[in-house]
Amino acid sequence: MSDQTPAAGELIYTRVFTAPRELVFRCLTEPEHLTHFWGPAGTSTPLDGIKVDPRPGGVFETVMVNDADGSRYTMRARYTEIVTPERIAWTDRDSGMTTTSTLTDLGGGRTEVQIHQAGVPGAMLLPEAQAGFRTSLDRFAAYLGTLSAEGDQA
Amino acid sequence: MTVAVTEGRLDATFTALADPTRRAIVARLARGDATVNELAAPFAMSLPGISKHLKVLERCGLISRTRQAQFRPCHLEAGLLDEAVSWIEQNRRIWADRFDRLDQHLRDIQQPPESKGRAR
Numbered sequence: 001m002s003d004q005t006p007a008a009g010e011l012i013y014t015r016v017f018t019a020p021r022e023l024v025f026r027c028l029t030e031p032e033h034l035t036h037f038w039g040p041a042g043t044s045t046p047l048d049g050i051k052v053d054p055r056p057g058g059v060f061e062t063v064m065v066n067d068a069d070g071s072r073y074t075m076r077a078r079y080t081e082i083v084t085p086e087r088i089a090w091t092d093r094d095s096g097m098t099t100t101s102t103l104t105d106l107g108g109g110r111t112e113v114q115i116h117q118a119g120v121p122g123a124m125l126l127p128e129a130q131a132g133f134r135t136s137l138d139r140f141a142a143y144l145g146t147l148s149a150e151g152d153q154a
Numbered sequence: 155m156t157v158a159v160t161e162g163r164l165d166a167t168f169t170a171l172a173d174p175t176r177r178a179i180v181a182r183l184a185r186g187d188a189t190v191n192e193l194a195a196p197f198a199m200s201l202p203g204i205s206k207h208l209k210v211l212e213r214c215g216l217i218s219r220t221r222q223a224q225f226r227p228c229h230l231e232a233g234l235l236d237e238a239v240s241w242i243e244q245n246r247r248i249w250a251d252r253f254d255r256l257d258q259h260l261r262d263i264q265q266p267p268e269s270k271g272r273a274r
Contacts, residue, residue: 011245015253019260027256036262037255040248115249 013115021105024113025085028101029054039064049074054082060090095119166214167238175199176207183217183230193228 017024027033031050039045039062049063060077080098081089089100097119104112171177179193194204208228211217215234219226 011242013246013249013253015257017257017260019264023260023264024256027259033259033263036259037252039255040251041254113253117245 011115011117014112016106016110016112018110020109021103021111022085024103024111025088028088028103028113029082034062038062042067043073054079054088056080056082058082091119167216167234170210170214170216171238173207173210175204176211179204179207179211179228180216180230180235183228184232187227187229189225189227 019027027037029052031047031052034050034052035045035047038050043064043066045062045064049061049065051059051061053059056079058079060075060079062075064073064075066072076093077090077099078093079088079090081087081100086103087100088103089098091098097117100116100118102114102116104114106112171180175197178196182188182193182196190201190204190208193208194201197204208217208219212219215231217228217230219228
């Protein structure tokens, strides 16, 4: 993948891990690993709630439990692509959003993981999201201003 | 999590904002209320053309118009924008947290056995 600039309606997140690519791939596809890190801070992802069938059309489900109040959020998806150990893609059943994880061996036991999300609700999710964009309207307005200045108003 | 609940509304918001003219209108209204004439000024576009864009923004709830006879200034409903922006921010945070925890997990499982004993 050559693009670092997401198109409209897409989000990209990248991180480099100090681990061989095969191991990172296993972490992203095996419930015994997923249970350790899948839920974001403040949640847990119990092993018995994880379903992984890593082949095109196979299910990928996780239940994230909120540590504070015990509320549960189930993510239901189906894999659309599995290329060991370099690519994993799934489509979320509810939102239709597709998430593609690309693993690149950087050498020296380091692996880059790029998460590319397409079909994000609507058509305006742009790179400012990755920069830690805040809810300030002023900044949003400034950003929109930049956009309009670039776009031709035909 | 409220992600799924608000998604339908967000969809309309993002779709409305996919158009550069409508984004420019929203950017202008973020600085304060404005009338249709004021909004139309920077564009080489007829008033009916601008009105059509305003209707799209009004329908999805991004802007509202007061009933002051001939002025009818347009007002930006910032709450909806905040909702859209916080969806993006929430999604970003989920992946940032997930990556942090994966990083820690990879450290844990790659630790040599003797130092693992020490950590416990």
